[in-house]
Amino acid sequence: NFCESFKISMKKEKYPIFFFFYLYYTSNINKRRSETSITEGRKKVMKRKLALLAMAGLLVVSTAACGSSGGDNGGSDKGGDKSTSDVANKDKPLVWFNRQPSNSSTGELDKNALNFNKDTYYVGFDANQGAELQGTMIKEYIEENIATIDKNGDGVIGYVLAIGDIGHNDSIARTRGVRKALGTDVEKDGAINSDPIGTNTDGSSKAVKDGSIEVGGKKYIIRELASQEMKNSSGATWDAATAGNAIGTWSSSFGDQIDVIASNNDGMGMSMFNAWSKDNQVPTFGYDANNDAVAAIAEGYGGTISQHADVQAYLTLRVLRNSLDGVDIDTGIGTADEAGNVLSEDVYRYSEEERSYYALNVAVTAENYKEFTDSTKVFEPVSNQLDEKEHAKKKVWLNIYNASDNFLSSTYQPLLQNYDDLLNLDVEYIGGDGQTESNITNRLGNPSQYDAFAINMVKTDNAASYTSLLNQ
Ligand code: BGC
Numbered sequence: 001n002f003c004e005s006f007k008i009s010m011k012k013e014k015y016p017i018f019f020f021f022y023l024y025y026t027s028n029i030n031k032r033r034s035e036t037s038i039t040e041g042r043k044k045v046m047k048r049k050l051a052l053l054a055m056a057g058l059l060v061v062s063t064a065a066c067g068s069s070g071g072d073n074g075g076s077d078k079g080g081d082k083s084t085s086d087v088a089n090k091d092k093p094l095v096w097f098n099r100q101p102s103n104s105s106t107g108e109l110d111k112n113a114l115n116f117n118k119d120t121y122y123v124g125f126d127a128n129q130g131a132e133l134q135g136t137m138i139k140e141y142i143e144e145n146i147a148t149i150d151k152n153g154d155g156v157i158g159y160v161l162a163i164g165d166i167g168h169n170d171s172i173a174r175t176r177g178v179r180k181a182l183g184t185d186v187e188k189d190g191a192i193n194s195d196p197i198g199t200n201t202d203g204s205s206k207a208v209k210d211g212s213i214e215v216g217g218k219k220y221i222i223r224e225l226a227s228q229e230m231k232n233s234s235g236a237t238w239d240a241a242t243a244g245n246a247i248g249t250w251s252s253s254f255g256d257q258i259d260v261i262a263s264n265n266d267g268m269g270m271s272m273f274n275a276w277s278k279d280n281q282v283p284t285f286g287y288d289a290n291n292d293a294v295a296a297i298a299e300g301y302g303g304t305i306s307q308h309a310d311v312q313a314y315l316t317l318r319v320l321r322n323s324l325d326g327v328d329i330d331t332g333i334g335t336a337d338e339a340g341n342v343l344s345e346d347v348y349r350y351s352e353e354e355r356s357y358y359a360l361n362v363a364v365t366a367e368n369y370k371e372f373t374d375s376t377k378v379f380e381p382v383s384n385q386l387d388e389k390e391h392a393k394k395k396v397w398l399n400i401y402n403a404s405d406n407f408l409s410s411t412y413q414p415l416l417q418n419y420d421d422l423l424n425l426d427v428e429y430i431g432g433d434g435q436t437e438s439n440i441t442n443r444l445g446n447p448s449q450y451d452a453f454a455i456n457m458v459k460t461d462n463a464a465s466y467t468s469l470l471n472q
Contacts, residue, residue, distance in 0.1 A: 093119035093323035093452040101463040104167030113463030119323035122356040125307040130361035131177025161227035164264035165237035183211025236434040243268035266293035267406025308359035310379035313415035339384035376414035398454035402434025
């Protein structure tokens with residue numbers, strides 16, 4: 001479209017070229033006069049001047065008609081609490097993060113939400129790769145500590161599992177990863193069953209089976225003794241307090257059978273560790289590599305997985321920055337930007353088809369935990385400040401689905417707050433109650449005040465609650 005190409009040519013500084021051309025041309029007019037007859041020459045001069053005037057007029061009219069901001073760095077920063085662009089809300093950059101728009105029963109991606117507009121992306125991490133790492137980390141721990149792990153010596157290595165949110169892809173993947181590695185997995189509808197089983201101390205559950213492991217010529221049974229979705233009475237999932245209560249209940253009825261604790265995240269894992277497993281020296285494995293969990297490895301916490309939140313938080317804001325600047329989306333990601341920010345392929349992958357960036361995971365155990373003690377530190381390869389002259393301040397609306405979610409509040413948000421300055425983004429952080437979408441959407445009353453949006457839904461099926469507000 002004309003306006004678009006006009007803005008591009010203006011951005012590429014063709015305007016000054018026109019002007020230069022005009023000066024050059026008029027200065028040459030006198031020289032040329034002497035080469036032609038006076039009347040002929042005058043006519044030509046008049047024609048040229050008229051043509052140049054028309055050109056200048058066209059530029060003025062086009063500038064006015066197309067507007068001068070357009071959401072790129074040519075935009076004028078009007079300051080105050082108003083967005084710096086006049087782009088329609090439905091066309092503003094949008095990033096979903098941590099909770100991928102998807103069907104919470106089938107896991108199928110919500111392609112409409114992921115393709116809301118041309119500047120829409122998801123940022124998360126590779127759930128399957130991480131889940132496999134978590135399962136393998138637990139299995140290897142059991143093998144290496146086989147001499148001491150079976151506390152009551154019954155030949156059965158019993159574990160309990162804390163499930164975060166039965167409708168969350170990441171939680172489902174972790175449950176499957178643990179069951180697969182420990183051989184307790186059962187198939188359901190073509191995939192590993194990820195349902196909670198309640199209690200299964202006798203091994204009779206149909207949703208899991210007894211696995212087995214052979215170490216040093218001796219065979220052991222591995223049994224999932226119990227698992228439960230850690231949801232509190234008001235509906236908040238991944239609930240740490242609920243997990244602390246659950247281990248209380250489980251340990252008081254079959255504590256001597258629990259040899260290992262697996263948790264879908266560190267928030268719940270640490271709650272179980274502090275409530276029971278630390279004192280009883282039962283290795284507990286979580287996910288997220290939050291500061292407190294990494295520190296607890298020195299005190300017997302079994303291990304955790306870093307989902308590279310430092311890379312995810314960067315990507316969350318970087319895709320918005322790039323879209324706002326109107327530059328290639330790979331800038332400062334796979335391709336170094338002018339400040340030298342770039343990510344290497346071993347820390348993330350991008351799926352164009354899913355419009356999704358996925359950070360890659362790393363296991364954090366007694367062997368390497370000292371490298372992970374500060375989870376809120378920016379990732380060094382992408383820690384360079386962008387120049388505000390080239391990347392004008394823009395306003396971003398960002399929500400965290402649950403202000404008391406352990407991982408999001410103690411790791412992810414502090415990281416976002418470090419990167420927003422580096423990327424010249426003025427981010428407004430909204431914390432939800434973890435239970436109702438409207439608690440958050442109510443606070444997106446005036447989307448026109450912002451240049452871009454970063455959304456962390458309560459429930460992965462609910463993308464439309466947000467996009468309908470942007471479509472208005
Ligand atoms: C984290 C959990 C967190 C959840 C929230 C997951 O990626 O591992 O700790 O509770 O996101 O959506």
